[in-house]
Amino acid sequence: MKTRVRVDMLTGRMVHDPAGQRVGRIRELVGEVARPGSGEYVVREFHLSTGGLIEALGGTQLARVLAERFGRHPNRIVVSWRDLDLSDPERPRLRRPRAELAAEQPRR
Amino acid sequence: MKGVHLVHDVLDAQLVDRKRQKMGRVDGLVIELRDGEPPRVAELLVGGSVLAERIGRWMVAISGAVSRLFGIEPEVTRIPFEQVRVIDSCVELDIDASSTNTLRSERWLDEHIVCRIPGGAGPERK
Amino acid sequence: MKKIAEVALGVVTGIGGFLEVGSLATSAQGGSEFGFQLGWAVLLGSISLMILMEASGRLAAVSNRTLADQLRERFGIRFFLAPLVVGLVVSLLVLASEIGGVALALQMATGVRFQLWALPIAFLAWVLLWRGTFSIVENGAAMLGLVSIVFAVGAAALHPRWTSVGAGLLPTRPAHDAARYWYLGVSILGASISPYLYMFYSSGAIEDGWTTEDLAVNRITSVLGNVFGGGLSLMVLVVAALVFLPRHIHIDAYEQMGLILTPALGHPGFVFFLATLGITCFGTTLEIALAIAYLLAQGLGWQWSENLRPSQDSRFSVTYTVVILLAAIPILLGVNVLGLTNISMVLTAASLPVTVVPMVLLMNDRDVMGKSVNGIVANVALIGLAVLTCVILLAALPLQLLGGG
Numbered sequence: 001m002k003t004r005v006r007v008d009m010l011t012g013r014m015v016h017d018p019a020g021q022r023v024g025r026i027r028e029l030v031g032e033v034a035r036p037g038s039g040e041y042v043v044r045e046f047h048l049s050t051g052g053l054i055e056a057l058g059g060t061q062l063a064r065v066l067a068e069r070f071g072r073h074p075n076r077i078v079v080s081w082r083d084l085d086l087s088d089p090e091r092p093r094l095r096r097p098r099a100e101l102a103a104e105q106p107r108r
Numbered sequence: 109m110k111g112v113h114l115v116h117d118v119l120d121a122q123l124v125d126r127k128r129q130k131m132g133r134v135d136g137l138v139i140e141l142r143d144g145e146p147p148r149v150a151e152l153l154v155g156g157s158v159l160a161e162r163i164g165r166w167m168v169a170i171s172g173a174v175s176r177l178f179g180i181e182p183e184v185t186r187i188p189f190e191q192v193r194v195i196d197s198c199v200e201l202d203i204d205a206s207s208t209n210t211l212r213s214e215r216w217l218d219e220h221i222v223c224r225i226p227g228g229a230g231p232e233r234k
Numbered sequence: 235m236k237k238i239a240e241v242a243l244g245v246v247t248g249i250g251g252f253l254e255v256g257s258l259a260t261s262a263q264g265g266s267e268f269g270f271q272l273g274w275a276v277l278l279g280s281i282s283l284m285i286l287m288e289a290s291g292r293l294a295a296v297s298n299r300t301l302a303d304q305l306r307e308r309f310g311i312r313f314f315l316a317p318l319v320v321g322l323v324v325s326l327l328v329l330a331s332e333i334g335g336v337a338l339a340l341q342m343a344t345g346v347r348f349q350l351w352a353l354p355i356a357f358l359a360w361v362l363l364w365r366g367t368f369s370i371v372e373n374g375a376a377m378l379g380l381v382s383i384v385f386a387v388g389a390a391a392l393h394p395r396w397t398s399v400g401a402g403l404l405p406t407r408p409a410h411d412a413a414r415y416w417y418l419g420v421s422i423l424g425a426s427i428s429p430y431l432y433m434f435y436s437s438g439a440i441e442d443g444w445t446t447e448d449l450a451v452n453r454i455t456s457v458l459g460n461v462f463g464g465g466l467s468l469m470v471l472v473v474a475a476l477v478f479l480p481r482h483i484h485i486d487a488y489e490q491m492g493l494i495l496t497p498a499l500g501h502p503g504f505v506f507f508l509a510t511l512g513i514t515c516f517g518t519t520l521e522i523a524l525a526i527a528y529l530l531a532q533g534l535g536w537q538w539s540e541n542l543r544p545s546q547d548s549r550f551s552v553t554y555t556v557v558i559l560l561a562a563i564p565i566l567l568g569v570n571v572l573g574l575t576n577i578s579m580v581l582t583a584a585s586l587p588v589t590v591v592p593m594v595l596l597m598n599d600r601d602v603m604g605k606s607v608n609g610i611v612a613n614v615a616l617i618g619l620a621v622l623t624c625v626i627l628l629a630a631l632p633l634q635l636l637g638g639g
Contacts, residue, residue: 004150007137008119008162029139030111031149039190042146043139044111081146116601120307122299122535133306133535159311197298214536217548227365229545 005089013090015048015079017098024048024077026092046084048077077105112195114149122198123154123187125205132185132210134199135159152192152199154210155184185210241454247372248459249466250379254518255335256328256425256582257467258511259575262494263485264418265474267411270394270402273468275419277403279426280464282622284456285615286432286590289597289608291452294439296606301436301589302532304596314533317429317588321529324585325430327578329522329561333359334571335515338488339508349568356562359519363554368441368540371524375517382514384506385469388498392476399472417637420626421576424583426464427623430525433589437528441539449606473498487572519558527554576638584630586623594620 007029015023028047034040079101085093094101112118114137123131136153160171175182185208187201194200205211222228264272290301297304306314336355337348362371408415435456444452477497478485485491488511495503524540527550531538537547544551564574594616597608608616 003141004138005141005147006153006161007114007139008135008158011115011119028116029114031114032111034146034148041112041149041189043114043149044146086141086147120310122303122307130535130537135311162311163315164312214548217552218545222544222548222551225364225544227544228551229543 003087003089005086010086010089010092013092015084015092015094017094017096017101019097021098022050023079023094023098023101024050027076043081045081046079048079050077077101112149117195118152118199121195123152123201123210124198125201125203127204128200129205131201131205131208136162136184138186149189151189152187153184154187154208155182157182158184183209183212237451240448240451241458243373243376244451244455245458245462246380247376248455249462250376250382250514251517251521252426252460252463253379253382253385253466253470253510253514254425255331255511255515255571255575256428256579257422258335258470258491258514259485259488259572260418260421260425260579261467261470262474262478262491263576264422265471265476266478266483266485267418268408268415269475269479270399270472271406271408272415272419272422273399273402273471274405275422276426276464276468276471279423280460280467282423282427282619283431283464284460285612285619286427286593287435287456287460288453289593289612289616290432290436291439291444291456292449292606293593293596293603294436295444295448295452296446296604297602298440298445300440300528300532301433301593301596302529304602305589305592306533308596308599308602309592313592317592318529318533320585320588321429321433322526324578324581325522325526325529326557326561327574328428328430328582329519329526329557330564330569331571331575331578332515332519332522333558333562334565334569334574335488336512336519337565338571339512339515342489342492343508343512348571349566352562352565355516355519356558359516359523360555360558363520363523363540363558364544364551366540368438371520371540372438375520378513379517381506382466382510384495384499384503384510385466385473388495388503388506389469389472389476391498392473394472394476399468411637413633413636415637416629417580417633420583420630420633421579423626424579424581426467427586428582429585429589430522433529434521434525437525437532441541446606470494485572487570523554523558523561526557527551577634580630580634580638583623584627587620587627590616590620590623 010026010029013026015026017023025048026046027049029043030045030047031041032044034042079094083095083101085095119134119137121134123134125131132154134152135155136158138150138153139147140150141147156171157168160167171182187203187208191202192199193202261276264275293304294300299307302317305317333352333355334348337351340346340351340355341348366374439448439452473494474485477494483490492504492507495507497503499506528538530536530553531547531550536549538550539547565571594613596602597616598613600607
């Protein structure tokens, strides 16, 4: 039984790690072709944001764009599709501890 | 490898068909979770009820009441993601709008109201 | 050569389009109660509109999408509800006032009560939109609107102390009734800086197929159009100051404004006033009806264009039809047009942040604007304006209560 998830309802949801710690909110999904030539797209990674100011402003899209404009680049956390458990779309869970993920983030 | 940013570039984008006819916006997007494989980008959703869900429960209640009032069944159009040809300033589909239900209200208004008024229909450009 | 013609047309549109029921009423009230002292509000309003029109025109030319398109695409449906609902409600109120303006002009011309004119005016406006094209609507209204130049003639004929007029262009403390003074100041700002104006302008840029090659035309048109248009609005204020203030005439109704040009131009002055009122309000009726339909159609992704047959964009055409009908209802019912105008002007001013603040973000977004993002000067102007609109929003309710009517 394949679970279908609404991307538009997923954005903004807070992701927690196995220890219950907050990791960040889902802001973007990046897709790519499954195989060259096939028309099928799959989700390669999720981008989470952890900007403190943004959360304080209610985490709305407008708040986020406003904060970004004023130089507060929210920390973007890139999460591979393997590491995100969406079986309960309302409570997305990271499959690994937050610290492990943070260490792997691409250097800015 | 360049990726498609589903939220920034696809969600809420203008949808156009093969003939560049506007057919609504991408109101919703569905991915399909699979064991051991990356989630598949399944389909685009178009429809007022889809928007209502995004806005909130109160909006769903209101639009439900309005639909019942007018006796219309809210319809959701599902477009398989494979039919997306280009994602640029709008999302171009490889289909004809007429093969979907997105223009249902447009057609209805056209038949029942617009074409009944002189000057409504006629050759392409004014 | 073609560019020059385009600029000329754009400027004419600015002139002919600036005056409408709101600017006529607020400038006249301002002049009759505070002389030249509220001139700064007209100046500030024109400059602000210049900034917003140039920005929304540039946005459309560069991104090939209108402001409404971008508000939905960049910020999502939940945010978009705010400018959508606010825009719909406020624009409908202004539209009703415009229809009222035409109706009153006809009442003063023919003696037939203004309520009876509501439906005929609505019908004529609708026919023009149904059968006409974008150019016909825009240019026709602009050309006819040039009749408002009579106010410049009238002002000159009254020989004002132009240095005093100039002094009024800087804000000063009112000698009396501060609440009323600031209330009128905000109303004048609301009359000049109306969201439907710059949203209509960005849709017009798409209707006219503007590209990055038209950025200079866009800039010149927005600046010159509003310099002349704002200038005309200032002339209304000047004439009102010279005609009504000395006679201590407090304007409570449009009928009192009827004699505004008579001292300067004699009996023809009355006819010219009626022509200006009727024509400019009618042109604006067409514009606002389209602007509302554009907002809804673009936000929801419908097919839209005034250049298509109604049958090809039925939801869009039915929208402007319904909108004109709805707006005619208050006039049909005999609502006080001046009262309605005053309230809609303040509401318009208060509604500005919901479009102006997002514009600050859009104009700085490289994904949207590419190389044409705002430079420092443009940002200082736009952000300053955004702050001003937020201040106005906070002040609007207190001012309406303390200084309204």
